[in-house]
Every structure is written in structure tokens, then in C-alpha cells.
Amino acid sequence: NTDQQITLRIMRGDVKGQQEASEFHVPYAPGMVVLDAIRWVQEHEAPDLAVRWNCKAAHCGSCGAEVNGRPRLLCKTRVDEFQSQPFTVAPMKAFPLIKDLVTDVSWNYEVAKTIPPFKPAHPAPFIMQQEDIERVKEFHKCIECFLCQDTCHVLREHQQFGKYYGPRFMTLIASYEMHPMDVGDRLDLLHGDAGVGMCNVTGCCTEVCPQGIHITANAIIPLKERVADRYYDPLKKWLYNRKKKR
Numbered sequence: 177n178t179d180q181q182i183t184l185r186i187m188r189g190d191v192k193g194q195q196e197a198s199e200f201h202v203p204y205a206p207g208m209v210v211l212d213a214i215r216w217v218q219e220h221e222a223p224d225l226a227v228r229w230n231c232k233a234a235h236c237g238s239c240g241a242e243v244n245g246r247p248r249l250l251c252k253t254r255v256d257e258f259q260s261q262p263f264t265v266a267p268m269k270a271f272p273l274i275k276d277l278v279t280d281v282s283w284n285y286e287v288a289k290t291i292p293p294f295k296p297a298h299p300a301p302f303i304m305q306q307e308d309i310e311r312v313k314e315f316h317k318c319i320e321c322f323l324c325q326d327t328c329h330v331l332r333e334h335q336q337f338g339k340y341y342g343p344r345f346m347t348l349i350a351s352y353e354m355h356p357m358d359v360g361d362r363l364d365l366l367h368g369d370a371g372v373g374m375c376n377v378t379g380c381c382t383e384v385c386p387q388g389i390h391i392t393a394n395a396i397i398p399l400k401e402r403v404a405d406r407y408y409d410p411l412k413k414w415l416y417n418r419k420k421k422r
């Protein structure tokens with residue numbers, strides 16, 4: 177029914193103060209998403225409400241926040257999912273708050289700079305198989321919404337930003353490492369600063385990924401295996417160290 181109103185609570189705050197919930201009543205329109213409701217609030221009730229978004233099509237990855245405590249894209253979350261019950265929208269908890277629903281995700285961009293980029297074998301040594309393409313294609317679907325980063329307890333609860341790069345960067349590293357033409361080597365990084373060992377495979381990151389990337393099964397576990405092969409298989413470790421010394 178189009179005369180219906182929806183009730184949403186938005187957690188508001190800034191770098192200095194406490195966060196506080198403000199309640200708003202917004203006219204319902206069929207098919208509306210949480211971002212529509214927030215934009216209505218901006219237009220009619222709170223012009224200074226801060227929210228980050230660009231595409232409204234689940235492509236740009238800007239509108240990541242938490243709806244009823246769950247990391248979601250605001251533009252992909254339909255309000256009818258809440259069946260006329262009030263719901264709460266809050267900023268991502270893992271990252272420092274800038275204002276209202278906007279957090280400072282710049283740490284992620286700094287991390288990205290430390291990852292050695294794709295390094296193609298030259299000349300390309302072989303013909304690629306379709307399954308090799310499919311394997312890395314999955315990782316390329318990432319829209320960098322950082323919802324997986326927000327979910328991972330290593331970053332969210334334990335704030336181990338100096339020790340673990342987080343699931344998003346495990347998929348990025350996997351996209352290079354598993355590419356048949358890549359000759360780069362990121363296993364030392366994974367074992368060291370990127371901290372793949374910090375992940376205890378809870379799989380929560382995979383559950384929230386709006387792109388359906390199987391982060392844990394297809395990126396993290398195979399990377400952990402590669403690291404284990406190099407550092408914990410006595411023969412491979414010895415061969416690797418010998419090669420490194422030359």
C-alpha cells in the first residue's frame with residue numbers, strides 16, 4: 177500500500193561525539209531500497225545527513241553500511257524485507273567514523289598499494305584454459321564495498337589493522353597468484369604483513385559479499401595452502417631458502 181510509512185532509525189554522529197539514533201518516517205514506495213529512504217530523509221528532514229553513494233545499482237561499492245547490524249549495500253537492500261517493522265541504519269563499525277553513515281576507508285587504499293601488481297610472464301608461455309579464466313574471474317567481480325572487511329572479526333572486533341590485510345585483499349592477491357600468466361610472488365607478503373594466518377576461516381566475509389564471491393573457500397584457503405607449502409613443508413622450505421640465498 178503506497179500510503180504506508182516506513183520507520184527507520186539512522187545512527188548519526190561525527191568524529192568527535194557519541195553516535196545517536198534519529199528516527200524518521202518516510203513514505204513507502206513499491207520497490208524502494210534503504211538508500212531511497214535515506215535520500216528522502218536528506219531531501220525533506222535532514223539536509224546535513226551524510227551518506228556516500230554513487231551508482232544506486234550495486235556497482236560502485238560506495239554505499240556500504242549496516243542495516244539492523246548486518247553489513248549491506250544500502251542501494252541493494254529492499255525496505256519491504258523488514259515487513260513494516262522499524263529498522264536501523266548505522267555506519268560500518270570496523271572503520272573510523274567521519275560523519276553519520278560515512279566512514280574513513282582509506283586504510284584499504286594504503287593496503288592496496290603494498291600488493292605487487294600482476295606481473296605477466298613474457299612471452300606468454302602457454303594457452304590458457306577456460307577454467308583458469310573462470311577461477312580469477314570470480315575475484316574480478318569485487319566492487320570494493322569493504323563489507324567483508326567490516327565483517328571480519330579480526331578487523332571489526334580486534335582492530336588488527338597492522339596484522340591482517342582482510343578478506344578483500346585476500347581476493348585481490350588470489351586474483352594475481354592464481355592467474356596462470358602471473359609470475360609475481362606474494363607468498364612472503366601473505367606470510368608476513370598481509371597475515372593470511374590471522375584468518376581462522378569463519379566464513380563470515382563470504383556470507384556478506386554482495387557479489388557472491390566465495391572468499392573463504394576459493395581465495396583464502398588456497399592461499400593458506402600455498403603459504404603452508406612454502407613455510408611449513410620441510411623440503412619445500414629448504415628448497416625455497418636455498419633458492420633465496422643464491
Ligand code: SF4
Nearest residue numbers: 318319321322324385
Ligand atoms: Fe565487497 Fe565482496 Fe569485494 Fe569484499 S570481496 S569488498 S564484500 S565485493
Ligand code: F3S
Nearest residue numbers: 328375376378379381
Ligand atoms: Fe575474517 Fe573471512 Fe577469515 S571473516 S577470519 S577473513 S574467513
Ligand code: FES
Nearest residue numbers: 231232237239251
Ligand atoms: Fe553504488 Fe550502492 S550506490 S553500490
